[in-house]
Amino acid sequence: MVIGSLQTNPDTSIGGIFPNPANITGENYVAINERINLMTGLVNSGIFAGAVVLGTVVFGMLTGYALAVLKWRGRGTVFALALLVQVVPFQLLMIPLYVMIARDYGLGDTHLGMILPYLINSTAVVIFRQYFLQIPKELFDAARIDGAGELRVLWQIAIPLVRPALVTVILLTFIGPWNEFLWPFLITKEASLQPLAVSLANYISTVAASTANPFGAMLAGAVVLAAPVVILFIFFQRFFISTDIGSGVKG
Structure with missing residues (x-):
């Protein structure tokens, strides 16, 4: 994908997977940026994804902690409902959610309208609950004896x-x-508010043919969209590795 985004002329042969200095250019990135504004799309994607991650982590931790550690009536029922939500496809909820958010709440053409349906994730609740269950209860009891409240214990x-x-x-x-x-x-048709994935989808369906190399420009946009995810994975990979190493150390 990266090599294809840098090619002046698309090379679909086997040799096209290797960079050819005579066929390398950065014009594909310039061409797609002129049509969909990559930086604006990245900022909108960052606002959308960042707010969703923040809401998921905060509400997931609080709910998972309450389901795993606190004792209250109906805890098992709430956990069963959290599991049940995961078997309902989001596509089935899309139309009623659109009516509620865009028409009833008037949040069309806003970032909040995009973020709200994703703000709480039942999968995150289940993951945090299962991890909290593995922590010895004696640690929580000792903190409470020392006067710590539940939020401080968490x-x-x-x-x-x-x-x-x-x-x-x-x-x-x-x-x-x-x-x-x-x-x-669905929420917004304003190009200045659309995340990069939406802008790329519009580019593929409407203006791809307006560039000298539509194939290369399309791949250039895909590289820009994929790069933050790859960087995030590489950054957090060391935490996975350190956890695996630490789990094998006694004492």
Whole structure:
């Protein structure tokens, strides 16, 4: 994909997977940026995905902690409902959500309208709950004896011990909204508010033929869209590795 985005003329042969200095150019990135403004799309994608990740982590931690550690009536029923939500495809909810958010709440053509349906993720709730269940209850009891409230127990005791769950939730949550194009496209038709995935979809369907090398420009946009996800994975990979190494050390 990277090599194809740098080719002056598309090379679909086997040799095209190797860079050819005589067929390399950066014009494909310039051509697609002139038509969809890559920086604006990246900023909108960052706002959308970043807000979703933040909401998912905060609400997922609070709910997962309540389901795993606190004792209250109906806890099992709430957890069963969280599991049930995961078997309902988001596509089935899209039309009623659109009516509620765009028409009833008047949040069409806003970032909040895009973010709201993704703000709470039942998968994150289940992941945090399962990790919190693995922490010895004696740690929580000792903190409470010392006078710590539940939020302090969560912040200082529980969260540092569930770093793998935190990393997993961030990665899984980020990839979804970052690549999402259908829901943002329904909420807004304003190019200045659309995430990069939506802008690329519009480019493919409408203005791809207006460039000298539509194939290369399309791949250039895909590279820009994929790069943040790859960078995020590389950054968090060391946390996975350190967790695996630490789990094999005694004492």
